[in-house]
Amino acid sequence: MTTKKKIRVCVAGATGWAGSELCKGIVLTADLELVSAVSRKSAGKDLNELLNLSNKQKIPVFGTIEEALAIPCDVLVEYTKPDIAKHQVITAIQHGVNVVVGASGLSDADYEEIGAVADENKQAVLAVGNFAISVVLLNKFAEMAAKYMPNWEIIDYASDAKVDSPSGSTLELANKLAKVSASNKTIPIEDTKGIKETRGADINGMQVHSVRLPGYVIALETIFGMEDEKLILKHEAGNSAKPYVQGALLAIRKVDTFTGLKRGLDNVMDFNS
Known part of the structure; x- marks a missing residue:
């Protein structure tokens, strides 16, 4: 043998x-x-x-x-x-x-x-x-949701010591969702009154917000919104x-x-x- x-x-x-x-x-x-x-x-x-x-x-x-x-x-x-x-x-x-x-x-x-x-x-x-199976599933579920819920934004959380922004997990998710479509924006970012940067960065046609604070390891959240309803998909990692x-x-x-x-x-x- x-x-x-x-x-x-x-x-x-x-x-x-x-x-x-x-x-x-x-x-x-x-x-x-x-x-x-x-x-x-x-x-x-x-x-x-x-x-x-x-x-x-x-x-x-x-x-x-x-x-x-x-x-x-x-x-x-x-x-x-x-x-x-x-x-x-x-x-x-x-x-x-x-x-x-x-x-x-x-x-x-x-x-x-x-x-x-x-x-x-x-x-x-x-x-x-991100190699965590929960992140793989989040990506898959988000791709499915994007086909039916056209408005979404991504929030990327990490420790204050993380030098890159957004995280690789976020870039991968944005890349995948972009293949479905760009996120719909009811008010175009350029028409925002006030400080436009507070709306996050445009990555592949969707708004991404990065939070860097002590207490976080890695977390990734995608929020889908429609009239009178929303869907929140979130992964959170521990210290290990x-x-x-x-x-x-x-x-x-x-x-x-x-x-x-x-x-x-x-x-x-x-x-x-």
Whole structure:
């Protein structure tokens, strides 16, 4: 009987809040193998020691993606900051490695460029604004609601320490809803009396408001309104990164099932079964 080959994974941002929790999940998963990591602050160390992992083999930590890719891998999970994420994603693609993007802050223009590179190199990129299953369901339900309720706005909540605004989860949702239609505005924003900026930012034809305050981790809310009725869809995250692990593991397993760029975990999930 032939043993199925494990999927070899490199995690960029492996010592971060979400990346470290994912690494712990990977080493406990039979069909995945964590072979390397990227963390500029921890370069040269063993990830096993840094995260107290139970892995028997050394997991080297590198300071750059170029160094990390010297160790063969099948999938890069990108969990770093937007200022370096695009470079690392494109570098991995050009090295024949599929990519799962968990970093937030990349723009639609960034993804257009990434998608073109993926197509050119016949590799796959699965960009996921939020790996939590509740967020995947929120996105799906919001797409359904947008077909019947034409007025909506999005509120994006996060900690005061979050530097990017809006969040990757919000950008992903706005991207999906834009494919349904632009949100209807009874009074055009340019006709607003007073301070127009209080109406939020226009992203793909809908108003988005970002709240950054202590006490929040990540929350995402879409409010649909019609005369005498409204629908509120809201996801709230706690302090742990555990809710994101199962979705990320699913993304790693599914990223080789297509070529090019897909945005959203729902693209590789079966909602019909």
